[in-house]
Amino acid sequence: MKNIVLIGFMGVGKGSVAREIIKLSDYMSVDTDDLIESMENRVIKKIFEQSGEAYFRNLEKRVSLWLGQNVTNTLISTGGGFYKQDNLKEIGIVVFLNSPFEKILKRIKNHPNAVKKLKKRPLLKDLKKAKELYYERLPQYTAVADITIDVTDKSALDCAKELLLKV
């Protein structure tokens, strides 16, 4: 089985869809942010605060090279900026989960852990900037994706089923 690389904006539901895929399939699962946090033994928010974004992006690069060389049969959930890696397509089939910015924001705000979800993402601190980032990235996500799934108003389970039919 080729790896699946889930890309998409912060809060679109990559983690939720990944959890459903795991239940429905034989894929193993990793999350690039989790790998980075365990490499560094500190959370993403602290890495940004203490070492800066460029340092974080370097860690993403290291993770992408490691994934490309060592991982198979795995569903790889990625941080929202991971799609920029040069070797993305060598890692696996790239699946973009998409939804309009407003819907993503609503999804985060309606979550029982909304405050925590917002706090742990440094790039969501300023919502105006986050919106700009969304529109800057949207064509890039689409361009790099092998498959795009519109997740708007769908359950994570339905998105997972749709994805598994398409890969």
Ligand code: S3P
């Ligand atoms: C980022 C998204 C985050 C995390 C970091 C940077 C981004 O992951 O990697 O805060 O650049 O969009 P999620 O997409 O899981 O929130």
